[in-house]
Amino acid sequence: WESVLHRLEDSLDGKIDAVLRVGYDNLHKDDQCLFLLIAFFLNYQDDVHLKAMLADSRIDVGHGLETLANKSLIQISTEGEVVMHKLLQQAGREAVQRQEPGKRQVLIDADEICDTLENDSKRRSVMGISFDISTPIDDVNISAGAFKNMPNLRFLSIYKTRRDRDVRVHVHEDMDFPPRLR
Template sequence: MIIERAERWERRPGATPAMDSWWQLEATAYQRGWFGPGSIIIITTEDRKLLKQLRLGIDHIYEKEFPTEDEALEIFCQYAFGQDSPYDGFEELAREVTWLAAGNLPLGLRVMGSYLRRMSREQWIDALPRLRSSLDREIESTLRFSYDGLSDKDQALFLHIACFLSCSLWKVDRVKRCLANCGLDVNHGLQVLADKSFISINKNGYIEMHSLLEQMGREIVKKQSLEEPGKRQFLCDTKEISEVLEESTGTGKVLGIFLHWGENLQISKSAFDGMNNLQFIKVKTSSKVRIPEGLNCLPDKLKLIHWTYCPLRFWPSKFSFKFLVELIMHFSKFEKLWEGIQVNNSAFSCIILYFM
């Protein structure tokens, strides 16, 4: 029995269909007349739980490895050029597009290669901005098929990881602490996502997600409100975050903000007034972010604040700290964190402060 994570995503001509339900396996088991004597049955699936239900030993399960960088380029070239290497003059472009296709996922390599085939070098260059900024529709629809099969809670957990928690390495225990009391059944949900190959957990306990899955998750959130970013669950785009924080257009829909760059950003005094459900802030920027008038408030439901070069000297008076789990403030300008003893329902798991 073989588990091959990329098989259904790849959909090569003649590829073995992936199993995705116990009923398919059961039907196969009772239809022995379909197979001749001595047949070897190979099952491909994204769902590890099916293999557990079969009670297979480790010797019967093979996890498909992703191609190496050189193999990925070769796969891409087979679809883009009909040969194993790029045409003369296309070498750098081919490597960039291979990287944009999330390099090691055969589906992305096939789709990107087929899309660019028979285009001139100039047409490749013209196509690159779109390839950099959006997920190909065929790739998205293939990945979305698996996402749509998740329960509502598991979909919500997937979006938390794709849009916020995958921005840097997170250990399982840290994710569980930060998502405690969110109603997402995190323990079970992480196992479901791992079983269905949406995430993997490495030997050191860190959660990993493929970049194409991250991109799909962000596309799903973006479509929650195309014209008004402040009505989405997660904000990840620098330009859109700048607009929301400068114009105070955030709403109670926003759960997390991840700002990874922000030159000359000026945050309005009322930037967070409407974001009463905000739980996560991660700001990794230069010292050029300004809050000239301070802040009216920070939402009481905040669980994580990770803010590099935070220009605040004092917390807003309307901030209770009662749900805060992590406070990481590298190179902050704080003069005082708080007065007296703070009552905290979650108990800090981490406080890291580096003052200017």
Template sequence: MDKDDSLQLFSHHAFRRDQPPGDYLDLSEAMVKTTGGFPLALEVIGSSLYLKEKRVWEGMLKKLQKVSNNDVMERLKISYEALKDEEQQMFLDTACFFIGMDKDIVCHIWDGCGFFSQVGLHALCVRSLVTISEEGELDMHDLLRDLGRNIVRQENIDEPGMRTRIWSQEDVLDVLDTQTVGIEYA
């Protein structure tokens, strides 16, 4: 992907049109350069900046410039960190459990948790963090799934039972074995 294609991709997500307005051109080019032109980063970061003021763009650019050029996950994490708490929880739920599930069923689960599921899901989709297939199933890019699962894993690396979510069969069995140690059976 050449520089012009990268800028067009970023412009489409950041402005919902192919080219940035003249007063955002320099900032847009700096964003493309800072993300290394990586398509997923361009899409997610561009979507997160849609309808935001220039000062928000400038702040995002400074944040991105602090991240190592090779660390795509850290660049994507910046968009996660910009989410509201409820949206972060919904993102992590999707990454750990809900990929491939019907959005209406998932929204029913989130509603039961007291979340405003339609508002949160819309925010995740607008930011290109979650997509909905034509069949109505939730999906996300593998790197975003890995980002979400890594965020949860970092909650407690050594004790999966202390994390907010457990999705790995190995971790579930480990937690069940640990929890049942010392229980006597009659």
């Protein structure tokens, strides 16, 4: 059973994926976006803090949290902590991978992120970038205008899941970060 559990951590079982996919696909697009933001950036955050972080977005966060909780996609503790199960986070990864590349609200693929940050690609819909630099990529050179074409970018997470890789992220000295970046 331990090997099955390990396999589930990497990819969802077909039956589980199908059930979670229906739950996600039946959400309103704003609730889908909120689901993804929680899955990648806001898990274990206080609901008041979460609402404040998204206050100037088009998402009705209060209604979205209620919808996600009613559909058992998140839990909100009595203290207001928003929690999403690891399998649901994995479902979020798979939902992003199913989206059309130019319309993704969250970027998670290292090659796509590198291309976007190095070439000033227009990505108006992007609200978050979750960048694991442990993947097999070369050094990353973020251009000075990388974020100019991402006016909705709010979350940027650059991290390593493995220590055996030495990847450097070079940020241009004239870099302007988006004002909504958290």
